Amino acid sequence: xxxxxxxxxxxxxxxxxxxxxxxxxxxxxxxxxxxxxxxxxxxxxxxxxxxxxxxxxxxxxxxxxxxxxxxxxxxxxxxxxxxxxxxxxxxxxxxxxxxxxxxxxxxxxxxxxxxxxxxxxxxxxxxxxxxxxxxxxxxxxxxxxxxxxxxxxxxxxxxxxxxxxxxxxxxxxxxxxxxxxxxxxxxxxxxxxxxxxxxxxxxxxxxxxxxxxxxxxxxxxxxxxxxxxxxxxxxxxxxxxxxxxxxxxxxxxxxxxxxxxxxxxxxxxxxxxxxxxxxxxxxxxxxxxxxxxxxxxxxxxxxxxxxxxxxxxxxxxxxxxxxxxxxxxxxxxxxxxxxxxxxxxxxxxxxxxxxxxxxxxxxxxxxxxxxxxxxxxxxxxxxxxxxxxxxxxxxxxxxxxxxxxxxxxxxx
Ligand code: HEM
Numbered sequence: 353x354x355x356x357x358x359x360x361x362x363x364x365x366x367x368x369x370x371x372x373x374x375x376x377x378x379x380x381x382x383x384x385x386x387x388x389x390x391x392x393x394x395x396x397x398x399x400x401x402x403x404x405x406x407x408x409x410x411x412x413x414x415x416x417x418x419x420x421x422x423x424x425x426x427x428x429x430x431x432x433x434x435x436x437x438x439x440x441x442x443x444x445x446x447x448x449x450x451x452x453x454x455x456x457x458x459x460x461x462x463x464x465x466x467x468x469x470x471x472x473x474x475x476x477x478x479x480x481x482x483x484x485x486x487x488x489x490x491x492x493x494x495x496x497x498x499x500x501x502x503x504x505x506x507x508x509x510x511x512x513x514x515x516x517x518x519x520x521x522x523x524x525x526x527x528x529x530x531x532x533x534x535x536x537x538x539x540x541x542x543x544x545x546x547x548x549x550x551x552x553x554x555x556x557x558x559x560x561x562x563x564x565x566x567x568x569x570x571x572x573x574x575x576x577x578x579x580x581x582x583x584x585x586x587x588x589x590x591x592x593x594x595x596x597x598x599x600x601x602x603x604x605x606x607x608x609x610x611x612x613x614x615x616x617x618x619x620x621x622x623x624x625x626x627x628x629x630x631x632x633x634x635x636x637x638x639x640x641x642x643x644x645x646x647x648x649x650x651x652x653x654x655x656x657x658x659x660x661x662x663x664x665x666x667x668x669x670x671x672x673x674x675x676x677x678x679x680x681x682x683x684x685x686x687x688x689x690x691x692x693x694x695x696x697x698x699x700x701x702x703x704x705x706x707x708x709x710x711x712x713x714x715x716x717x718x719x720x721x722x723x724x725x726x727x728x729x730x731x732x733x734x735x736x737x738x739x740x741x742x743x744x745x746x747x748x749x750x751x752x753x754x755x756x757x758x759x760x761x762x763x764x
Contacts, residue, residue, distance in 0.1 A: 501562025
């Protein structure tokens with residue numbers, strides 16, 4: 353006998369999702385006292401999951417697939433069409449391997465070096481107050497372009513900061529901001545398509561070890577080059593999220609302000625634990641989405657083929673069953689942490705190669721670690737009075753002030 357899923361009444365709860373933001377799934381999970389329930393979003397039935405066992409279920413490739421899981425409006429801004437996020441099976445494995453082949457120890461070492469150089473160039477001669485979020489986006493845009501091997505003039509980097517940012521800052525917006533994000537995507541894709549064409553025709557010379565060249569010449573499972581537009585979408589799947597690390601950098605600075613004893617721990621060499629706690633504690637990606645691949649039963653609940661299913665990433669990182677005192681910022685919790693693919697999932701869970709876990713998780717960790725070390729050990733600064741609040745119903749959330757620092761001095 354099947355058990356009935358706890359079911360939220362009402363025709364559609366998309367507006368509640370916008371109102372409750374990162375708490376949407378947790379609120380209902382608490383109300384139903386259940387880690388799984390059913391609601392209606394964007395005009396269809398949706399199953400919501402939160403927790404470690406539930407994450408394990410969600411990342412079972414036999415049970416879920418990604419085809420048509422992301423809403424169209426998110427594809428037109430955040431992800432682009434035809435990218436790795438929406439692929440399954442062999443197509444996914446080939447495409448994911450194209451990303452993962454860039455994530456070698458050498459390449460990670462190199463990006464750490466780039467980030468350090470760019471922070472130095474940007475902050476060592478800062479005269480006035482610095483808006484950390486804006487500074488981070490600028491620094492990360494330059495790092496991203498250098499690391500992927502996309503040629504650029506200085507002024508171009510300045511310009512692409514805004515286009516890349518539009519893609520993640522306005523992905524959940526409606527109205528004019530949504531349209532601005534769509535235009536930015538179009539513009540960025542056209543620019544990259546043109547570059548890919550030049551690489552293929554050998555009319556420009558680019559570093560063969562970098563993403564622009566590698567992606568331009570990558571072959572799909574049929575042995576064919578990818579369509580120009582797909583290469584552009586996948587290059588943006590590197591450029592956009594590298595720039596989006598600015599959001600975590602802003603929260604890392606907020607944590608340094610709010611928890612001075614924690615900031616001290618960075619100076620003592622615990623930067624990695626600190627940034628892991630930043631990734632657990634602060635909101636970024638609320639949830640990820642898939643569809644039921646074929647009918648199955650789990651814990652007596654029936655899952656019907658095609659049903660949209662959301663896994664709560666934020667909620668799982670704050671699950672009191674997994675995390676002691678989940679709403680306390682405490683980096684020491686990562687001191688003896690053994691790693692677990694399903695309980696700590698700010699950038700998705702499961703496996704990298706055969707699953708949809710974030711291809712850029714190691715880069716994100718390295719960039720954050722390098723950045724908090726830089727801000728703790730290479731410079732000193734003050735936080736002027738400002739509005740540090742952030743709102744849990746803005747996606748993505750960000751401190752109101754963007755975090756301003758002043759009196760920047762180089763530590764000799
Ligand atoms: C996928 C978060 C940075 C590239 C994902 C997913 C999440 C995520 C939640 C989806 C996981 C799933 O659906 O199961 C983040 C966050 C980041 C970040 C919060 C911090 C800024 C990066 C970076 C890169 C990157 C720096 C590239 C250098 C990707 C790619 C995928 C992905 C290519 C698709 C993987 C697949 O479908 O197999 N990310 N990410 N991300 N991320 Fe990230």
